[in-house]
Amino acid sequence: MSFPGKAPVSKDKTHAIHKQRGILEWVETGFSTQWSFENFIQHRSMRRARDVRDQLQGLMGRVEMEIVSCGMDSVVIRKAVTAGFFYHTARFSKGGNYKTVKHQQTVMVHPNSGLFEEQPRWLIYHKLVFTTKEFMRQVIEIENGWLLEAAPHYYKAKELEDASSKKMPKGVDKSAGSVEMGLTWNKL
Numbered sequence: 001m002s003f004p005g006k007a008p009v010s011k012d013k014t015h016a017i018h019k020q021r022g023i024l025e026w027v028e029t030g031f032s033t034q035w036s037f038e039n040f041i042q043h044r045s046m047r048r049a050r051d052v053r054d055q056l057q058g059l060m061g062r063v064e065m066e067i068v069s070c071g072m073d074s075v076v077i078r079k080a081v082t083a084g085f086f087y088h089t090a091r092f093s094k095g096g097n098y099k100t101v102k103h104q105q106t107v108m109v110h111p112n113s114g115l116f117e118e119q120p121r122w123l124i125y126h127k128l129v130f131t132t133k134e135f136m137r138q139v140i141e142i143e144n145g146w147l148l149e150a151a152p153h154y155y156k157a158k159e160l161e162d163a164s165s166k167k168m169p170k171g172v173d174k175s176a177g178s179v180e181m182g183l184t185w186n187k188l
Contacts, residue, residue: 042112078124079150082142085124086151090136091144092121098136101147101159110135121162 022039026046029035036043060067070076090098090107098107107128109116113136115123122144125136144160 078140078142079146081140082124082146083150085126086147086154088125088127089142089147090123090125092119092123098123101155105134107134107136109139110137113137113139115139115141 022041023046025039026032026035026041031047031050033043036046057067087102089101091101093099098109099105100107107125109119109123110129118141120141122142123136123139124142126138127136129135129137144162147155147160148157
């Protein structure tokens, strides 16, 4: 995507900009349920994200930590989530689905996830929900190297080898998928 007189903008960056603009619009409407409905966004997920942000902001204020924005760079956020949820890791496999790293359990990205069609190689998930299949909820894309940084006591380098040199299923991009802004909330 490009704009007249501007350098081309990546699809991922454009998506992140639209997300950020949407969040600002939601705030400007006073966190309106109607705005969420009109923009096809799950209001409950937005409220939850706002509540978590408010809680973190309060905790940082109590311990007198300065709040510093990472701007559009989601890496620091994704690394922090990786450090906290390193044991909830799944890798895209040859069969076109995901397997948890430690137990080789077959899992799927939930259809409501913003990463449902992206198929990144490595994911961290918040929880598994079983309906017709085992679905990962609240997922973010990570890099496998972050797992060794965050949890060298839990992972061995061999189990985190990237299969990028191996053949992947047809239609699957060998690149790292999408880098979205921070946490990927269900259909933000």
